Amino acid sequence: MSLQLVANIIVLTAIYALVSTGYILIYRVSRVLNLAHGELMMVGAYFLVATAGLFSGDPLLALALAAVCGLVMGIVVYLVLMRWMTGEAVLAAVLITIALGILLRGLVILIWTTQQFYPGATFGWRNPSVPIAPGVQISAASLAIVLLTFVVYAGLFAFLQFTRWGVRMRAAGQNPLLAEQRGIRLHGVYAFAWGLSTFTASLAGMLMALDSGVESTMATIGLKAFPAALVGGLDSLLGAVIGALIVATAEIAAIQYVNPLLSDVVPFVVLLIVLAIRPWGLFGSREQLDRV
Amino acid sequence: MSDRNSYAQELALFGTPARRIRLAVALVVLVALPFVATPFLLDLANQVLLASITALALMLLTGFAGLISLGTAGLLAAGAYAVGVLVREAGAPFWVTLPTAAVLGACLGLIFGLPSLRLRGLYLAISTLGLHFVVIYLGGEYEAREVLSTGIMIDSPALGGWELGSGRSWYFVLLGFAAVALLVSVNLQRSRTGRAWRALREREIVASALGIDVQRFKLLAFMVSATITALAGALFAYYRNFVSIDAFSLYLTVQYIAMIIIGGMGSIPGALLGAGFVILFPYAIEAVASFLPARFGNTVFALNYAAFGVVMILFLLLEPAGLMGICRRLRNSFAARSGRPAP
Numbered sequence: 001m002s003l004q005l006v007a008n009i010i011v012l013t014a015i016y017a018l019v020s021t022g023y024i025l026i027y028r029v030s031r032v033l034n035l036a037h038g039e040l041m042m043v044g045a046y047f048l049v050a051t052a053g054l055f056s057g058d059p060l061l062a063l064a065l066a067a068v069c070g071l072v073m074g075i076v077v078y079l080v081l082m083r084w085m086t087g088e089a090v091l092a093a094v095l096i097t098i099a100l101g102i103l104l105r106g107l108v109i110l111i112w113t114t115q116q117f118y119p120g121a122t123f124g125w126r127n128p129s130v131p132i133a134p135g136v137q138i139s140a141a142s143l144a145i146v147l148l149t150f151v152v153y154a155g156l157f158a159f160l161q162f163t164r165w166g167v168r169m170r171a172a173g174q175n176p177l178l179a180e181q182r183g184i185r186l187h188g189v190y191a192f193a194w195g196l197s198t199f200t201a202s203l204a205g206m207l208m209a210l211d212s213g214v215e216s217t218m219a220t221i222g223l224k225a226f227p228a229a230l231v232g233g234l235d236s237l238l239g240a241v242i243g244a245l246i247v248a249t250a251e252i253a254a255i256q257y258v259n260p261l262l263s264d265v266v267p268f269v270v271l272l273i274v275l276a277i278r279p280w281g282l283f284g285s286r287e288q289l290d291r292v
Numbered sequence: 293m294s295d296r297n298s299y300a301q302e303l304a305l306f307g308t309p310a311r312r313i314r315l316a317v318a319l320v321v322l323v324a325l326p327f328v329a330t331p332f333l334l335d336l337a338n339q340v341l342l343a344s345i346t347a348l349a350l351m352l353l354t355g356f357a358g359l360i361s362l363g364t365a366g367l368l369a370a371g372a373y374a375v376g377v378l379v380r381e382a383g384a385p386f387w388v389t390l391p392t393a394a395v396l397g398a399c400l401g402l403i404f405g406l407p408s409l410r411l412r413g414l415y416l417a418i419s420t421l422g423l424h425f426v427v428i429y430l431g432g433e434y435e436a437r438e439v440l441s442t443g444i445m446i447d448s449p450a451l452g453g454w455e456l457g458s459g460r461s462w463y464f465v466l467l468g469f470a471a472v473a474l475l476v477s478v479n480l481q482r483s484r485t486g487r488a489w490r491a492l493r494e495r496e497i498v499a500s501a502l503g504i505d506v507q508r509f510k511l512l513a514f515m516v517s518a519t520i521t522a523l524a525g526a527l528f529a530y531y532r533n534f535v536s537i538d539a540f541s542l543y544l545t546v547q548y549i550a551m552i553i554i555g556g557m558g559s560i561p562g563a564l565l566g567a568g569f570v571i572l573f574p575y576a577i578e579a580v581a582s583f584l585p586a587r588f589g590n591t592v593f594a595l596n597y598a599a600f601g602v603v604m605i606l607f608l609l610l611e612p613a614g615l616m617g618i619c620r621r622l623r624n625s626f627a628a629r630s631g632r633p634a635p
Contacts, residue, residue, distance in 0.1 A: 092612065101601070105598075110591055
C-alpha cells in the first residue's frame with residue numbers, strides 16, 4: 001500500500017469521523033437517530049455558498065457566519081420539529097428525520113438548483129496540493145479537514161467532560177428522568193445537542209465544499225458516515241474515530257484494488273458485519289441495544 | 293362489531309348484507325373504470341394497484357408485526373432484476389420469471405429477516421438499509437458488466453398468441469394481483485399468524501411467554517412480505533418493459549414507508565389509501581406547479597420532494613393514525629351528530 005493511499009485513507013477517515021460526531025451527539029443525548037444528517041450537512045455547505053456570495057471579500061466573516069447558521073439550523077430543527085417527538089416512539093422520530101431529509105433535498109434544489117458551486121473560487125482561493133511526505137500530496141482543504149477533525153474532537157471531549165453544559169448533556173443522555181428532577185432543562189439540552197451536531201456537520205460540509213465544490217448529491221456522504229458511527233458504537237466519540245478508520249480503509253482499499261463501484265456499498269457491508277457480530281459496536285455500551 | 297353472534301359470522305369476510313352490497317358496488321366501479329378512463333388515468337390506476345401490492349406487503353411487516361424495514365426498494369429491485377436477467381439471458385417466459393422472483397423474494401426475505409433475531413427497532417432498520425445497498429450494488433454491477441447500458445428492455449409477457457400489452461388488460465391483471473394480496477393480508481391478519489404478529493409488535497417478551505415462537509414468526513413476516521414485494525417488483529418490470537437500477541433509490545423505500553404512515557399504521561385499507569395518495573401526489577404537485585412561475589416549473593421534481601417531505605412531517609406530527617384516523621374521526625362525528633352510537 002503506497003503512502004498516497006494512506007494519506008487518502010486519513011482524509012476520508014477525518015471526513016467520516018467529523019460527520020459521525022453529529023450522529024453520536026444526538027443519539028447519545030436523546031436516543032434519536034437522525035437520518036437527515038447528510039442533508040443537514042449539505043445545507044451547511046450551501047450556507048457557505050450563500051455567505052460567500054455576500055461577503056466574497058472577507059472569507060473569514062463568510063465562514064464564521066455560515067458556521068453560526070449551521071449551529072442555529074440544528075436548534076431550529078429541534079425546536080420546530082423534534083421537540084414534539086420527545087416521548088413518542090423512537091420510530092416516529094426517525095421517520096420525521098427521514099421526511100426532513102427529503103424536504104431539505106427538495107428545498108436545496110429549489111433554491112440553488114442542481115448546479116455545482118465552488119465557494120473557494122468565490123474567495124479566490126486555489127486549494128493547492130500540499131506535499132506532506134515525499135511523493136504524497138493532499139489538497140489544502142483536505143489538510144484543513146484533518147486538522148479541524150482533531151480540533152473538533154478535542155473540543156467536544158473537553159466540552160462533554162469539563163463544562164457545565166457538557167455534564168448536563170451526559171446526564172440527560174444517561175437518565176433523562178433523574179436529570180430533569182435535578183433541574184436540568186431537557187429541551188434546552190436536546191436543542192443544544194442538535195445545534196452542536198449540525199454545527200460540526202456544517203463545518204465538514206463547508207470544508208468539503210471548499211475542497212471539491214458542493215452539489216445536491218453531497219448528502220450521500222453523510223449517510224455513508226453513519227456506518228462509521230455505528231461500527232464504533234453509537235454513543236462513543238472515540239469509537240467513531242476507530243469506526244471511521246475501519247470504514248475508510250475498507251472503502252479505499254475496495255476502490256483501489258477491487259472495483260470503484262463498491263464505494264457506496266462497502267461502508268454498509270462493514271456495518272452489516274459489525275451488526276452480525278457485535279451489534280452494539282466496538283466501544284458502545286451493551287445495554288443501549290434494548291433501549292432502541 | 294356487535295352484529296356478529298356466531299363463529300361462522302366471525303369467519304365470514306363479507307358476512308352482512310350491507311357488506312355484500314358495498315363489495316358489489318366496489319366491484320362494479322373497479323370493473324367499469326378501465327372502460328371509461330383515459331389511457332393516462334388508466335396508467336395512474338395501474339400504478340396505484342402496483343403500489344398497493346407493495347404497500348400491503350410492507351404493512352404486514354411493519355404495521356402488523358412491528359418490524360421496521362428500509363429494504364423495500366432493494367426487494368423490488370431484486371424482483372425486477374430476476375425478470376430482467378432471466379429474460380435477457382434465457383428469454384424466459386413470465387410463468388418462469390414470476391415464480392423465480394417470488395422464490396428469490398422469499399430467500400431474500402429470510403436474509404433480510406435474519407438480523408431481526410438479534411436486533412430490534414432502529415438497528416434492524418439499519419441492517420435492512422445495509423442489505424438494500426448490497427442488492428442495489430449487485431444490480432448495478434450486473435448492469436455495468438453485462439448490459440453495458442443503463443437498463444434492460446423486457447418484452448411484454450405473452451401466452452400463446454395473446455400479449456399483455458394494453459393498459460386495460462394490465463389493469464385487470466394488476467387488479468387480480470392486488471385483490472389476491474389484499475385477501476392474503478386480510479386473512480393473515482385475522483388468523484393465528486396475524487394474532488402472533490400483533491402480540492410480537494406489542495411486546496416480544498409477553499409474546500414468547502404466551503408460547504409464540506418469536507423467531508419463527510419474525511422470519512415468516514419477513515418472508516411473506518418480501519415474497520409479495522419481489523413479485524410486485526417483477527410485475528413492475530413487465531409493466532414498464534424496462535428495468536434500471538436507478539429506479540430503485542432509497543427515495544422509493546421512503547415513499548412506501550410514507551404510504552403506510554399516511555394511510556394509517558396497522559390498517560389494511562390504510563395501505564391502499566396511502567398507496568393511492570403517494571402515487572397521485574406528484575401529479576397533483578405537477579398540476580399546481582404549472583401555475584407557478586417557470587423557475588419552479590423546471591424543478592418540479594424538487595418541488596415534489598419538498599412538498600412530500602412537508603406532507604410526511606405534517607402527518608407524523610398531527611395525525612399519526614393517518615388517513616384512516618381521519619376517516620374514523622369523521623365517521624364518529626357523523627355518528628354522534630345523527631345520534632347513533634359510534635361503530
